[in-house]
Amino acid sequence: MTAVDNETGIDSIWLQRLPVTLTDAYLAAHELGHVIRKVDNLSLLIVEEDLNYVDVAGYIKSIMEDRVIDKMLREKYNFILVDHYIDVMTNVMKFLDISIVVTGVNRIKMPLVHADYLLRWSLIDDDESFKREFDKYKRLMNENYQSIAEEGEDIAREAMKIGFETRDNQKQIFDYIINKYTLAEVLSVK
Ligand SMILES: [Zn+2]
Numbered sequence: 806m807t808a809v810d811n812e813t814g815i816d817s818i819w820l821q822r823l824p825v826t827l828t829d830a831y832l833a834a835h836e837l838g839h840v841i842r843k844v845d846n847l848s849l850l851i852v853e854e855d856l857n858y859v860d861v862a863g864y865i866k867s868i869m870e871d872r873v874i875d876k877m878l879r880e881k882y883n884f885i886l887v888d889h890y891i892d893v894m895t896n897v898m899k900f901l902d903i904s905i906v907v908t909g910v911n912r913i914k915m916p917l918v919h920a921d922y923l924l925r926w927s928l929i930d931d932d933e934s935f936k937r938e939f940d941k942y943k944r945l946m947n948e949n950y951q952s953i954a955e956e957g958e959d960i961a962r963e964a965m966k967i968g969f970e971t972r973d974n975q976k977q978i979f980d981y982i983i984n985k986y987t988l989a990e991v992l993s994v995k
Contacts, residue, residue: 828892
């Protein structure tokens with residue numbers, strides 16, 4: 806994950822271990838992508854008024870930037886995203902077999918995470934076995950978490966329509982999500 810170091814104010818990437826595998830390298834490069842966009846003044850900072858919404862802010866940030874970062878890693882630096890995506894997807898699907906009632910702030914987090922997955926995983930258009938797994942994931946979400954799945958799809962569709970390249974694009978995505986879940990009192994951007 807990326808964060809600003811409290812003592813130095815410097816952007817930092819926290820590694821749980823030294824990157825040894827290709828997936829580790831991808832994860833580090835992805836976080837670096839967030840930092841580079843920030844240095845290039847291409848990213849918005851989300852401010853939380855309520856600490857219960859820190860994760861929500863993180864997921865909105867992901868929706869605003871993850872796809873464009875992964876697209877760049879894939880097209881410019883030839884990163885193979887499929888292996889990492891499959892790992893995450895396989896893990897996620899273990900929990901989607903049964904429908905559980907989702908409440909409180911989790912009811913906002915889950916469609917946001919779904920939207921981020923849809924945006925990233927749809928980057929893979931040349932791997933049939935990946936596409937089959939991705940269809941399975943979407944089917945599980947639709948069968949067991951229908952309204953959450955639909956909201957995630959709406960957010961992903963809107964974000965694709967707006968685009969991700971500029972700060973103005975990101976502000977529009979942010980506003981769309983903030984209005985959808987009436988979060989204006991807890992989250993703002995600068
Ligand atoms: Zn990210």
